[in-house]
Amino acid sequence: MDSPAAARAPNRNQLSGMLRQSGIRPTRQRVALAGLLFARGNRHLSAENLHAEAMAKRVPVSLATVYNTLNQFRRAGLLREVVVDGPKTYFDTNTTEHHHFYVEDDQQVIDVPAGSITMAGLAEPPPGYEVARVEVVVRLRRAAR
Amino acid sequence: MDSPAAARAPNRNQLSGMLRQSGIRPTRQRVALAGLLFARGNRHLSAENLHAEAMAKRVPVSLATVYNTLNQFRRAGLLREVVVDGPKTYFDTNTTEHHHFYVEDDQQVIDVPAGSITMAGLAEPPPGYEVARVEVVVRLRRAAR
DNA sequence: ATTTGTGCAAATCGTTTGCATCTGA
DNA sequence: TCAGATGCAAACGATTTGCACAAAT
Numbered sequence: 001m002d003s004p005a006a007a008r009a010p011n012r013n014q015l016s017g018m019l020r021q022s023g024i025r026p027t028r029q030r031v032a033l034a035g036l037l038f039a040r041g042n043r044h045l046s047a048e049n050l051h052a053e054a055m056a057k058r059v060p061v062s063l064a065t066v067y068n069t070l071n072q073f074r075r076a077g078l079l080r081e082v083v084v085d086g087p088k089t090y091f092d093t094n095t096t097e098h099h100h101f102y103v104e105d106d107q108q109v110i111d112v113p114a115g116s117i118t119m120a121g122l123a124e125p126p127p128g129y130e131v132a133r134v135e136v137v138v139r140l141r142r143a144a145r
Numbered sequence: 146m147d148s149p150a151a152a153r154a155p156n157r158n159q160l161s162g163m164l165r166q167s168g169i170r171p172t173r174q175r176v177a178l179a180g181l182l183f184a185r186g187n188r189h190l191s192a193e194n195l196h197a198e199a200m201a202k203r204v205p206v207s208l209a210t211v212y213n214t215l216n217q218f219r220r221a222g223l224l225r226e227v228v229v230d231g232p233k234t235y236f237d238t239n240t241t242e243h244h245h246f247y248v249e250d251d252q253q254v255i256d257v258p259a260g261s262i263t264m265a266g267l268a269e270p271p272p273g274y275e276v277a278r279v280e281v282v283v284r285l286r287r288a289a290r
Numbered sequence: 291a292t293t294t295g296t297g298c299a300a301a302t303c304g305t306t307t308g309c310a311t312c313t314g315a
Numbered sequence: 316t317c318a319g320a321t322g323c324a325a326a327c328g329a330t331t332t333g334c335a336c337a338a339a340t
Contacts, residue, residue: 025339027295047330062297067330083230083282087305087329101270104277112268119281120263125246126255129285136264136281137228140274172314172320192305207322212305232304232330 009039022076029061033069037079042094044082044109050091082109083135099136112138154184167221174206178214182224187239189227189254227254228280244281257283 010018015034016026024030036053037043045053051066070091073079082090084102090109092100099117101110117136125131155163160179161171169175181198182188190198196211215236218224227235229247235254237245244262246255262281270276 025294027339029296060297064298064331065296068295081230083228083284085226085228085230085234089230089329099268101268101274103274110271116268117264123244123246123257123261123283125283125285128288129246129248130288132249132284132286134281134283136279138268138270138279139228139277140270141277143273143275170314170319174321209306209323210321213320234304 010035018078022073022078024072024076029059029065030069030072032059033061033066034073034078037073037093042092042111044090044092044100044111046088046090048088084109084137097133099138101138101140103140103142105142112136155180163223167218167223169217169221174204174210175214175217177204178206178211179218179223182218182238187237187256189235189237189245189256191233191235193233229254229282242278244283246283246285248285248287250287257281 012031012035015031015038018038019026019030019034033050033054036050036057036059037045047063047067047070050070051061051063054061054066070079074081074091077095079091079093080095082092082100084090084100086104086107088107092109092111094111096114098114099112101112102108103110117138119134119136122131122134157176157180160176160183163183164171164175164179178195178199181195181202181204182190192208192212192215195215196206196208199206199211215224219226219236222240224236224238225240227237227245229235229245231249231252233252237254237256239256241259243259244257246257247253248255262283264279264281267276267279
């Protein structure tokens, strides 16, 4: 059951190092949240999700701090914001270029395996602007059978 | 200064007819809002936007009614919801298959001309699901020059 | 010691809803 | 007439913020 090095759950020290390298002071709760986030590969979760998970694992952290931390991690490039609409914001631990399925019925975000979508002609941005990034959201519904 | 028939501003009667055909009772405020929405081609606006515009044109309508009306029009297929994230929901008067530029700096949504983006390989949905629709959002930033 | 983070509760923002009143067919 | 629409204000859910306290360098 072994996995690539990158996917192995990092320990406390590795997490601290990761945060320090991103210019983020490794506090108790930030390390704990990073632990939950990066324990296993690619996760998509909302602030609420993460907070619930922290509570379940008896990591005392307030919802406000979870929000602050997620946004901080995003600014540092450790997380990526997923563009689905709807009331909640999702964060993705996979920061590489890839896209998403979104199941509205159960508010679930799923990675589209890299390479299974290819943009043939990328649209030319209007003058004065440049492309920051491209997000593809494939909205799914439960098959009608 | 003429334009294709479809893009010519519809009059009150045409608007009423349009609503009736969609099974929506053409009330004073719905017709007025439809007038603002469909006066000229392709618009992207939020409830707030439309409400402000109505106020400016002395069309008395409450924000709640604007929300109700937009959602109604969307359900009827007269409008399409645009999937950008951020707090606001945008509605697009162009209901055909197309994609969007989104300028985060000024919260602006712009149509990507049809055909300038082509998906080469469409991702296979996970079993039990089918593709409802595909949304491409090209996020723009102001060119750094 | 100083700077930075944390928790709480209150504030904010977009959106929806309950309900009494009005209005279009 | 009378089902359905409107407006208002209150309710809501997600997110942010102000401030006193606590922890990290």
